[in-house]
Amino acid sequence: MSSASSLEVEDLRTEFVLRDRVLRVVDDVSFTVEPGQALAIVGESGSGKSVAMRSVMRLLPKTGRVAGGQARLGGTDLLGLSERQMRKVRGRDIGMVFQNAMEALNPTLTLERQLTEHLLWHGICDRAEAKRRAVETLGDVGIPEPEKRIRTYPFQLSGGMRQRAMIAMAMVTQPSVLIADEPTTAVDVTVQRQLLDLLARLKARGTGVIMITHDLGVARYFCDDAIVMYAGRVVEHSPIRPLLAHPAHPYTSGLFSSTLEVGARQRALRPIPGSPPDLAHRPPGCAFHPRCDRAEERCGQEDQPLLPWSGNGSDLVPGTVAETGRPTDERTDDRADERTGRREVACWKAVQHG
Numbered sequence: 001m002s003s004a005s006s007l008e009v010e011d012l013r014t015e016f017v018l019r020d021r022v023l024r025v026v027d028d029v030s031f032t033v034e035p036g037q038a039l040a041i042v043g044e045s046g047s048g049k050s051v052a053m054r055s056v057m058r059l060l061p062k063t064g065r066v067a068g069g070q071a072r073l074g075g076t077d078l079l080g081l082s083e084r085q086m087r088k089v090r091g092r093d094i095g096m097v098f099q100n101a102m103e104a105l106n107p108t109l110t111l112e113r114q115l116t117e118h119l120l121w122h123g124i125c126d127r128a129e130a131k132r133r134a135v136e137t138l139g140d141v142g143i144p145e146p147e148k149r150i151r152t153y154p155f156q157l158s159g160g161m162r163q164r165a166m167i168a169m170a171m172v173t174q175p176s177v178l179i180a181d182e183p184t185t186a187v188d189v190t191v192q193r194q195l196l197d198l199l200a201r202l203k204a205r206g207t208g209v210i211m212i213t214h215d216l217g218v219a220r221y222f223c224d225d226a227i228v229m230y231a232g233r234v235v236e237h238s239p240i241r242p243l244l245a246h247p248a249h250p251y252t253s254g255l256f257s258s259t260l261e262v263g264a265r266q267r268a269l270r271p272i273p274g275s276p277p278d279l280a281h282r283p284p285g286c287a288f289h290p291r292c293d294r295a296e297e298r299c300g301q302e303d304q305p306l307l308p309w310s311g312n313g314s315d316l317v318p319g320t321v322a323e324t325g326r327p328t329d330e331r332t333d334d335r336a337d338e339r340t341g342r343r344e345v346a347c348w349k350a351v352q353h354g
Contacts, residue, residue: 307346
């Protein structure tokens with residue numbers, strides 16, 4: 001498979017089969033990640049971000065199943081492969097950095113064993129070359145003295161070092177796409193910046209990057225596009241800069257309002273009221289309407305599909321540059337993104353009043 005392959009996910013649906021019911025946890029999710037581009041998948045915990053990516057990687061628990069859709073990497077539908085075929089793709093052509101590095105790394109094996117086994121299992125090189133590549137990759141991710149560190153065990157490393165080792169493990173085979181699940185969680189601000197710089201360098205080399213995050217500030221740093229998920233569905237899809245300047249969906253605006261950023265001194269913290277819905281009892285219409293202060297009767301009656309959006313949203317959703325205190329140089333042309341020209345929102349009010 002080409003190292004410059006794009007990942008195209010179309011109408012992905014994932015279910016958890018429980019004893020007395022079936023839960024749809026990912027519902028008709030679609031996106032594309034081109035080589036050298038970064039996509040942010042944003043939403044609260046439980047919105048379906050990680051499950052969607054684990055579905056693409058075919059790493060669901062026994063109760064989970066992909067109920068429909070496609071995930072094409074370089075033209076190959078990953079969801080149609082046998083498990084044996086998928087093992088040849090996983091780790092070689094598409095890698096994943098898991099959220100908790102201490103749980104994802106094997107505490108009984110050295111970094112050398114864990115980094116070289118991918119290269120050896122896929123037959124990419126011999127053992128001597130595998131060790132050389134492993135040392136080189138550890139150095140690339142900023143681990144000092146990689147020749148010595150490669151002989152250490154995960155528990156001998158700090159949290160930031162373990163996160164870097166996880167990224168090194170995912171990148172040692174030079175995959176086409178890297179999925180990073182909350183890679184900056186539980187690390188300090190300095191390490192967070194270093195990890196984001198690293199991911200930005202990988203993107204510059206031509207790797208497609210998917211960043212799973214609840215933090216739009218992290219997404220702002222190097223992502224090109226974003227999809228915002230709520231209750232398993234995409235509620236907004238946009239290039240990142242127009243999204244940051246003028247969020248179209250009330251939920252996206254709520255995510256902005258419920259987080260504080262450096263420099264936003266005049267913006268009050270406004271948490272989103274209520275809690276995400278129980279997927280076993282998904283509310284009718286727009287799933288966000290019970291928490292939305294702009295909801296009308298129609299919002300709870302009609303399903304809200306993604307529709308093209310070309311307005312600036314200033315009459316509907318607070319969160320413009322002036323209101324958030326963001327620098328004015330981030331204001332962009334919201335009516336058409338120069339690269340894709342695509343903005344979509346699952347809100348009839350945004351489409352009607354935008």
